[in-house]
Amino acid sequence: MSKPIITFENVTKRFGRMVAVDNVSLTIDEGEFFCLLGPSGCGKTTLLRMLAGFETPTEGRILIDGQDISNVPPNRRPVNMVFQSYAVFPHMSVADNVAYGLKIDRVPAAERDRRVEEALELVQLGGLGSRKPDQLSGGQRQRVALARALIKRPRVLLLDEPLSALDAKLRDQMRTELCTLQETVGITFIMVTHDQDEALALASRCAVMNRGLLQQVATPNDLYEFPGSRFVADFIGSVNLFEGVLAVDEQDQAVVRSPELPADIYLDHGVTGGRGATVWAALRPEKIELHKYTPGQPPPVLDDSPAGSNLVRGVIRHESYLGSESTYDVEIAGGRRVRVLRSNLTRWDQEDFALGEEVWLGWHACSPAVLLN
Amino acid sequence: MEQHWKSAKGLFGAVLGPPLFWLVLFFMIPMGIVWLYSFGENRGLTEIALTGTFSNYLRALDPLYLKIFAKSVGIAGLTTLICLIIGFPVALAITFAPPKAKTWLLLAVMLPFWTNLLIRTYALIAVLRTEGYVNQSLQWLWNGLGAVVGVLGVGSLGPFQPLELLHNNFSVVLGLVYVHLPFMVLPLYSALDRLDTSLLEASLDLGAGHLRTLLTIVAPLALPGIASGVVITFIPALGSYLTPDLLGGPDSQMIANIIERQFKRANDWPFGAALSFLLMYMTFIAIALQAMLSRRRREPS
Numbered sequence: 001m002s003k004p005i006i007t008f009e010n011v012t013k014r015f016g017r018m019v020a021v022d023n024v025s026l027t028i029d030e031g032e033f034f035c036l037l038g039p040s041g042c043g044k045t046t047l048l049r050m051l052a053g054f055e056t057p058t059e060g061r062i063l064i065d066g067q068d069i070s071n072v073p074p075n076r077r078p079v080n081m082v083f084q085s086y087a088v089f090p091h092m093s094v095a096d097n098v099a100y101g102l103k104i105d106r107v108p109a110a111e112r113d114r115r116v117e118e119a120l121e122l123v124q125l126g127g128l129g130s131r132k133p134d135q136l137s138g139g140q141r142q143r144v145a146l147a148r149a150l151i152k153r154p155r156v157l158l159l160d161e162p163l164s165a166l167d168a169k170l171r172d173q174m175r176t177e178l179c180t181l182q183e184t185v186g187i188t189f190i191m192v193t194h195d196q197d198e199a200l201a202l203a204s205r206c207a208v209m210n211r212g213l214l215q216q217v218a219t220p221n222d223l224y225e226f227p228g229s230r231f232v233a234d235f236i237g238s239v240n241l242f243e244g245v246l247a248v249d250e251q252d253q254a255v256v257r258s259p260e261l262p263a264d265i266y267l268d269h270g271v272t273g274g275r276g277a278t279v280w281a282a283l284r285p286e287k288i289e290l291h292k293y294t295p296g297q298p299p300p301v302l303d304d305s306p307a308g309s310n311l312v313r314g315v316i317r318h319e320s321y322l323g324s325e326s327t328y329d330v331e332i333a334g335g336r337r338v339r340v341l342r343s344n345l346t347r348w349d350q351e352d353f354a355l356g357e358e359v360w361l362g363w364h365a366c367s368p369a370v371l372l373n
Numbered sequence: 374m375e376q377h378w379k380s381a382k383g384l385f386g387a388v389l390g391p392p393l394f395w396l397v398l399f400f401m402i403p404m405g406i407v408w409l410y411s412f413g414e415n416r417g418l419t420e421i422a423l424t425g426t427f428s429n430y431l432r433a434l435d436p437l438y439l440k441i442f443a444k445s446v447g448i449a450g451l452t453t454l455i456c457l458i459i460g461f462p463v464a465l466a467i468t469f470a471p472p473k474a475k476t477w478l479l480l481a482v483m484l485p486f487w488t489n490l491l492i493r494t495y496a497l498i499a500v501l502r503t504e505g506y507v508n509q510s511l512q513w514l515w516n517g518l519g520a521v522v523g524v525l526g527v528g529s530l531g532p533f534q535p536l537e538l539l540h541n542n543f544s545v546v547l548g549l550v551y552v553h554l555p556f557m558v559l560p561l562y563s564a565l566d567r568l569d570t571s572l573l574e575a576s577l578d579l580g581a582g583h584l585r586t587l588l589t590i591v592a593p594l595a596l597p598g599i600a601s602g603v604v605i606t607f608i609p610a611l612g613s614y615l616t617p618d619l620l621g622g623p624d625s626q627m628i629a630n631i632i633e634r635q636f637k638r639a640n641d642w643p644f645g646a647a648l649s650f651l652l653m654y655m656t657f658i659a660i661a662l663q664a665m666l667s668r669r670r671r672e673p674s
Binding site for chain 2: 052053054073074075076079080081083084085087089090091100101104105145148149152
């Protein structure tokens with residue numbers, strides 16, 4: 001299962017003086033649904049286009065099944081691509097679009113027709129073969145592009161922002177379908193996207209890129225819970241970052257002291273920073289709990305942290321009610337605002353925490369991630 | 374912003390008035406007069422009687438004139454074909470040139486436009502005539518070759534025979550291609566430039582080579598551009614007057630040269646008018662064909 005199918009070896013791509021892809025080394029295994037994720041201009045599309053053969057690396061090698069394909073033209077590579085604009089040929093019927101690649105491969109007409117039929121069924125376009133592209137909706141055109149690429153039975157299917165042009169509802173539906181489709185055909189998918197939700201939902205593994213550099217390659221779960229850098233923590237989901245100093249760093253515990261926070265951040269595990277190092281503690285909004293503050297009452301007790309740490313007082317300055325959950329911006333002593341996400345478990349939940357209320361913010365000792373850069 | 378013209382009749386009239394006036398006075402009325410002449414007869418040197426006769430049109434159907442019509446269509450058609458064959462790769466090259474070079478290449482295509490046609494045609498004469506640059510270069514090569522042959526002692530090549538490049542059908546077609554190439558390149562370029570490059574990449578991605586992509590994707594999608602390029606090259610080529618007049622020989626007269634002769638030397642305005650309108654009807658047919666072609670393509674089948 002984990003046989004490498006694609007290897008980037010120190011690949012660099014320059015356009016004039018601009019470095020689009022900077023010394024990227026990456027291995028993608030057979031059967032993966034791999035996502036290249038990053039903000040626009042980060043080099044993810046260039047990486048994909050180098051795989052397809054539309055760009056050649058300035059330096060480094062790209063291997064498919066162990067073969068260096070740097071000098072293989074796009075029409076001889078065992079990969080096919082679904083373009084962002086779909087690139088469905090407007091002057092051909094749906095069936096002719098899908099059959100295009102097979103005609104070039106001189107597949108006999110009878111087999112060709114059968115495979116076109118199959119491919120259209122696979123993407124749920126059965127019976128629409130005689131339509132022209134301008135008679136299709138955006139989602140249907142997307143399916144034509146998928147069928148046209150998959151019918152060639154490529155080793156790898158490349159998808160360039162395939163869902164970005166669809167409306168939200170359709171995007172959700174296509175997301176699920178892409179997942180099912182990949183399981184059905186068993187082909188390695190490599191998808192470029194700038195949408196982190198999309199990447200988290202679909203990918204078996206993700207590569208996060210920024211300014212041409214590979215930031216982190218991990219499963220969606222690891223990317224979110226164990227980000228390797230401030231960029232990744234901030235790019236994937238939303239995060240509260242506190243710059244501080246590692247005051248304690250032992251085998252089974254660590255403490256980060258931040259001038260922005262009146263309380264220590266206590267962790268129930270050690271970090272690989274060393275005492276006195278400058279670090280950033282990353283706290284996801286949903287990992288912070290809100291507790292009611294009542295004057296004269298003792299603060300809530302956290303069972304996994306020493307008294308005085310992982311607990312701060314603040315005032316709710318902003319609230320967004322999102323239906324299933326609410327987000328709060330809480331101002332703590334010193335003026336720093338902390339973003340908190342809270343599920344609306346009952347129908348009266350949000351009434352407890354109104355604008356201007358004083359609250360306690362608390363978190364578990366295992367929740368913060370400590371980042372060294 | 375979208376207002377119906379009826380709600381601003383005054384403004385609409387003020388904007389439309391002057392050009393409309395101009396068109397009617399200097400285009401529609403003279404055209405109408407010439408059209409009326411085509412149904413008239415010569416009475417004396419300057420007097421034309423509008424008798425409603427069709428004799429001028431019947432005379433135009435004489436094999437002599439039909440042959441010249443056919444020849445004009447042939448020369449214009451050949452010119453258009455050669456322009457297409459040369460213009461398509463040129464337009465393709467400009468489309469895929471780097472953005473900076475694009476502007477310069479387009480400028481190079483349009484530059485001849487800004488030079489007077491007469492000057493360009495005389496320049497061609499200087500190139501093509503018996504002692505012209507082509508023949509001079511050939512003679513120089515011939516003499517060089519002759520010297521080599523003489524040194525080797527194989528024999529002698531004999532005196533140089535200049536090529537007859539001027540005053541024949543060849544020079545007319547060459548001149549027309551030279552003049553009309555921009556008319557072909559520009560519409561082709563605008564059609565190709567609008568083409569979504571991801572369509573070409575998709576074709577390559579699906580296994581097609583460059584030639585196949587050109588034939589199955591680029592050419593069909595550029596067809597409206599090809600059609601308009603063909604029409605706007607063919608129409609002025611069909612009515613060319615100066616080029617066949619200056620570069621052509623006795624047998625390379627085109628229909629415009631015959632028309633000119635009727636109005637001037639032959640002083641037969643009614644017949645000239647009839648020939649003019651026949652030429653115009655042919656133009657209309659060409660435009661109608663192109664319109665039909667582009668409409669059929671636009672209709673979803």
